[in-house]
Amino acid sequence: MTRPIEREFEGKTAFVVGGSSGIGLASATLLADRGANVAIIGHSTNTPALAAELSADGKRKVIGFNGDASQADFVRQAIADTVAHFGGLDILMCSAAIHPLGNVIETDEATWDRTFAVNIKSMYLTCHYGAPHLIERGGGSIITVSSVQATSNTPNVCAYATTKGAIVTFTHTLAVDLAKHGIRANTICPGSIITPMQEHFAKGNADGRSVEEVYAGLARPVPLQRLGEASEIAELAAFLASPRSGFCTGSEFTADGGLLASLRIV
Template identity: 35%
Template sequence: MSRFDGKAYLITGGGKGIGAALADEVAAGGGAVAVFDIDGDAATEKAAQILAGGGRALAIKGDARDDAAVRSAVAAVVDEFGRINGLAAIAGVLRLAPIAEVPDSHWRDVVETNVLGPFQFVRAVVPHLRAAGGGSIVLAGSAMAFASNPTAALYSASKGAIVAMVNSLAVELATEGIRVNCFAPGTVRTPMARELAQMQGTSGDIEAVVDSFGQGHPMGRVIEAEEVARVAAFLLSDEASAVTGSCYGVDAGMLANLA
């Protein structure tokens, strides 16, 4: 029996990057996957790939900042699969600017997507996890919650909020069999990393620039989305049955190397 057999999971940001890699991990483990993404085409493509491989999947286009869309998505998952056993809130955005120049639009984008979105999904999913007798919630943190860079105050603050949210929710929900954890990656080869390369005015080989970001890791390379997804899948699974309130580093040694 595979580790996700007979269970259903909702993954936000599931159309690309870490979320898409996690959708593949869950499907490969026998789980039904709801792929939620603001990019409807990406969600549809990922769900179609899972279905073509013999898995169970549902594509949902929506904005994690919109509570009505969040509640509608959760209802759609329950209608399709009959239950929800876990949530992985991966959707996020990156905005960089010197603190004196941060526009209100950046604040809204980052805080509403990276903090409010996961909060709304957790709020909507918890009653269904209770009905299932327990479950697992995994949120997307970042190594930048603990050690940051210039111009990244907003992003770092949003990921610090995730770590604090995980700590509180883990304690609140522990007696109900609902585990809450997060992962904290370093630089991962994702659309966000490519966006960062473009922000830096890169006009050449974007993938080469992304590769260069890995020089900041002691392992000397960028992290692949699949590597992070495997850790997230562990946290979602019953293999992590005694793990709650934790933030797993997947940073190729970055934080351990801080002087």
């Protein structure tokens, strides 16, 4: 019997890396609202307190871990603690990212290495330690967050965009290798979404403009004439985590307001 969408994740457990802000937080909250047990992993020191706040009304079941998701010991322990607390794992969502600015000449080696550590290694570690638990449950869903900049770039995003392209390929390998275990893997490629990261990007490209003016400029080439909301990406993540997307694996799902479909020449 199919569950109503409001409780479709009842009895399931999700592990959301980058879950303390932006798309990760919106997705973790929606999954919890629909019945999932959720672990949020964030670099912010307030992640456990945020989890407690989300769970305060007794309707959501959320725990939080504060640490560096590019460090193997931390990820391994956070997954072990999540499994011990909730009894298993069914959904992995990897959305942790940093967004440094700079071209290949300006980007120093330390920035390059750190961007790959946060944006890519965290996904590898989450899946390396998490996928065996999905296999134990007979399958599950892995959702990674890439970007439209995996294929089409603005200037001065060398390290960030390169990692986003790598995420797409990494997700393909997950889909191919883990399908026999009943695990699906898909990636979301958002356009400009209003998040703390987007605000950081806007401030870095302000050139004397306000954040709102930068947002207006980013929205101008978008056919829908606006930026996206984190809650809209969360709805896509929930679809990919659910049986409703049962025949979807190894795919990129773009949510960009039509940006990549549009050729603006005037």
